[in-house]
Amino acid sequence: MWKRFRLEIEMSCIFCKIAAGEIPSATVYEDETFRVILDLNPASEGHALILPKSHAADVTELNEEIAAKVLPLATRVGQSMKANLGCAGFNLVQNNGEAAGQTVRHFHMHVIPRYEGGPVIAAWEPGTSTPEGLAETAAKIQAGL
Numbered sequence: 001m002w003k004r005f006r007l008e009i010e011m012s013c014i015f016c017k018i019a020a021g022e023i024p025s026a027t028v029y030e031d032e033t034f035r036v037i038l039d040l041n042p043a044s045e046g047h048a049l050i051l052p053k054s055h056a057a058d059v060t061e062l063n064e065e066i067a068a069k070v071l072p073l074a075t076r077v078g079q080s081m082k083a084n085l086g087c088a089g090f091n092l093v094q095n096n097g098e099a100a101g102q103t104v105r106h107f108h109m110h111v112i113p114r115y116e117g118g119p120v121i122a123a124w125e126p127g128t129s130t131p132e133g134l135a136e137t138a139a140k141i142q143a144g145l
């Protein structure tokens with residue numbers, strides 16, 4: 001039952017289809033585990049998405065072996081952007097869940113080149129904290145680790 005449900009998700013998942021090459025994309029890198037494509041609605045020139053070829057809805061479902069390969073690959077992509085696109089830096093952005101801004105439920109890492117003079121995008125307004133509040137929140141997270 002679960003396997004059949006998983007298969008239905010994967011058959012309807014647009015990033016599974018793109019990663020498998022069933023839907024064309026501007027591919028910048030491919031190996032047996034990943035396909036790296038350019039975002040159709042880029043935040044800046046060269047905005048890329050790292051897609052694992054196996055389906056995982058978000059980082060909580062991602063196989064640890066694959067997860068361990070994402071950051072080194074993102075680093076290589078970012079370094080190539082700096083060397084070949086002339087960007088001054090890059091952001092790695094990875095959203096998990098609709099509340100976090102994830103629009104496609106297939107794990108993906110954004111690699112977003114940042115150019116001198118371009119907008120610096122921070123997705124939050126810096127808030128305030130108290131030592132007591134931080135300690136209370138830290139204890140809640142620690143309880144699950």
Ligand SMILES: [Zn+2]
Nearest residue numbers: 013016055106
């Ligand atoms: Zn998928």
